[in-house]
Amino acid sequence: MCESGRPDDDKYGIRVRATKNTDAVLQRANIQQGYTLVIWRGRHVAEPTELTDEEAAEYWLDVLTVSRALIQHYRPLKLNYETLGNSLPHLHTHLVPRYLKDPTPGRPFPLLPVDGSEPLVPDDQLQSDAEALRSLMNWHPEVDQATR
Numbered sequence: 387m388c389e390s391g392r393p394d395d396d397k398y399g400i401r402v403r404a405t406k407n408t409d410a411v412l413q414r415a416n417i418q419q420g421y422t423l424v425i426w427r428g429r430h431v432a433e434p435t436e437l438t439d440e441e442a443a444e445y446w447l448d449v450l451t452v453s454r455a456l457i458q459h460y461r462p463l464k465l466n467y468e469t470l471g472n473s474l475p476h477l478h479t480h481l482v483p484r485y486l487k488d489p490t491p492g493r494p495f496p497l498l499p500v501d502g503s504e505p506l507v508p509d510d511q512l513q514s515d516a517e518a519l520r521s522l523m524n525w526h527p528e529v530d531q532a533t534r
């Protein structure tokens with residue numbers, strides 16, 4: 387994740403918000419509608435406990451901002467916040483909306499590492515969701531040159 391840069395759009399997803407040290411990326415893999423990662427883009431850390439208080443405030447407040455937009459846009463029954471990092475030890479948080487139709491109601495969502503072989507959300511759907519999320523969070527890549 388440290389080496390991936392800060393693209394607005396790549397094979398994994400579409401960036402829907404950025405702050406100085408965080409990116410939120412709506413995922414292309416069709417795993418769950420609205421599945422989004424918040425990725426720490428500051429110096430390399432694996433655990434949130436390695437952040438300073440100031441960095442942690444930026445990170446977790448951004449997780450909340452992105453979460454609120456996901457809730458407003460997708461209207462899930464519940465949102466799950468998963469900071470795992472077992473297969474990829476760089477700080478990131480999976481935001482997983484849970485709906486009435488769900489593979490494992492009442493239990494953790496069965497997330498697997500994304501390897502590029504997953505079916506994809508149709509691109510027009512993903513683009514339109516990304517645009518709606520960017521608007522809700524008032525973040526627009528064309529006016530944010532500082533986070534590339």
Ligand SMILES: [Zn+2]
Pocket residue numbers: 387388429430431475476477
């Ligand atoms: Zn890293």
